[in-house]
Amino acid sequence: MQEAFLEQLTPSQRQAVCHREGPLLVLAGPGSGKTRVITHRIAALIDWGVKPYNICAITFTNKAAEEMRQRAGALGASGGAHISTFHSLCVRILRIYADAAGVHPNFSIYDESDQVRCIKEAIRNCDLDVANFPPGRILEAVSTLKNKLVDPDTFRAQAEDFFSQSLLQVYTRYQQILADRNGLDFDDLLMKAALLLEGNSAVCRELSERFKFVLIDEYQDTNHAQHRLTRALVSSHNNICAVGDPDQSIYRWRGADTRNILAFEKDWPDATVVKLEENFRSTAEVLRVADRLIARNRNRKEKVLVPVKTHTGEVRIDNYEDENAEARAVARQVEELVASGVSGSEIAVFYRVNAMSRALEEAFILHKVPYQVVRGVEFYNRKEIRDVLAYLKVIVNPADEIALQRIINTPARGIGKVTVDRAIMHAARNRMSLFDAIRNVDQIDGLSGAVKAKLAAFVQVIDGLAQNMQGKVAPFVERVFKVSGLEETLKSAGREGQDAVENIEELISTAAAYDEQTENPSLVDYLQQIALFSDADAYDASNERVALMTLHAAKGLEFENVFIIGLEHGILPHERSGENGEDLEEERRLLFVGVTRAKTNLYISYARYRTVRGQTLRTIPSEFLFELGPGLMRASVEQESRPTAEPAFPKAKPAPSPSNGQKAPQFVPGQLVRHKTFGLGRVKKFRDMGPDSVVVISFNSGQTKSLLLKCADLVRV
DNA sequence: TCGAATTCCGTTTTT
């Protein structure tokens, strides 16, 4: 291999790229050129004469897939190689082998809100109470089972206790409801594809021989289903190249299992292991902090980050009065950076939860700093978008009752709840789909002639549209928008309607883009593709706007200047992340991911008060702050004790008057107390600071809060 | 049947 593109690589990278055949594991720290190894390897394989058609690269997000296609293209490996996420790959497999997998190729992909509707119905069908079986919890349990490839039949043998028995009933019913509607949820995509490959040797062999080389990025975040799918996929050749970093595993809550990467050599005993420990991304200052932090994790293989960059950077911890002061200070610093010539695209702000973007957005607007919030879903969640998509789904898959119920009276056409309920009853009695029921509307009892005519008219609209659904998608979407009557309704709805129309126009242009870049565009394929898209995929690094995103969304990105806000106990680590060490370690990895996105400067901050859901609470600094390194936190505390810490932003907080000059009541750990909103709880800790005393209470609801005594209004029980 | 009002619900991270 004398190719020029190999010369940019370090010896270790080159070793990985030029590995010929057999299993290969690349253990690589942040900023070590992981993804580059994959793109170069794709190019190298093609260089050796492997057909692009025989290469399958799997990334974590659609965005990453798109980027990889471009980069591989730039190396001359353009076109042909299959580069996508696990989920997209599974969609393709399930569509091609629909019969063998036991699904209809026009299946709808059900997102979370669709899932909630189905699971609620399943819970009701099983005569269980939604109060005792919260849909969210049940869905979580079902998801966990699916991620472990436990289908209802398999689960039947394991379900022993009462809860498992009930769960089994609901799970079985839920799957039946989905099957009736030709619907698959995200987890089904993985489970059905994996079980298909494991259970059908012909399909397995065919796919394994098609994809002679499989490359997987972010392997530390694969779950059990993905692992089993991978094993089946490479079973006839073991040409797997897995790339990842156990320290950057941040999706345990979604079933990701680091054992997949840690036990790689057990799964493939003849694996070649290459380690990449040089870091080309960050300054030594940033890496020292990252190193110190992640070293606290006990459940980990030790690894150091070796800096390559020689110029210096700044790492700072700041603290502010509250979230608004914090947001304004960040906006001001960003403003200064931009004024000094830094591009907005080299600045990012990370936070733990999406809700924290609010204060930032207000501050950025105030400072007139252009920004973009990189957030999950959003665009595809807008009402008007969902409406149009529901029409498309019904046309493609008339069994999709969720979509059908959404549009049957949207726009309003005089088909009310009573009518729909009658039709549903009729369909259930005669074991037919809702759409078939209204198609034969005459057979439904108790409907007036006028209502029957309205239903027949609706069926005609759908049938009429369905006749020319072939070919390009964009013109069809436009037609649906018109014929459905949605356009007319929105256009006569004033300002808001106008916004909605513009959103639909944007949808049509994304459909046009799909038509452009897809060989055989089809409505089914389009719907199944966009179901797997998130707004993080829409992040546009080419514009000059500062990026605001969650720490999770930051994965895989890098910026010269990084701000991480809200380093407070309960936020990072998040209170809902549980008390056990495993969860805490994942929160630490999350911060580690954030820290290692910074190429040069890193500004971490926390606030002394934060308003969460209308409650202003005294915060406790995150324990992670102290782990980042000695000195950093001390500097921050000195700043805090300065009398004029934030002269530009005078305190807005009205200090609640100490109760009639009385001495603040004392609490001792163990004391039982009652709070207006949180209910009963037990005092865990009491910090006596006079009127500013802080009580840490573990409430019976399971959550632990630290409350400012003078605001909390606690009653001894 | 429809739109407005009200209650009630939950509230991490996302393919």
Next chain:
DNA sequence: CGGAATTCGA
């Protein structure tokens, strides 16, 4: 506190 689902009244 804010959004969604449900109920209520026209």
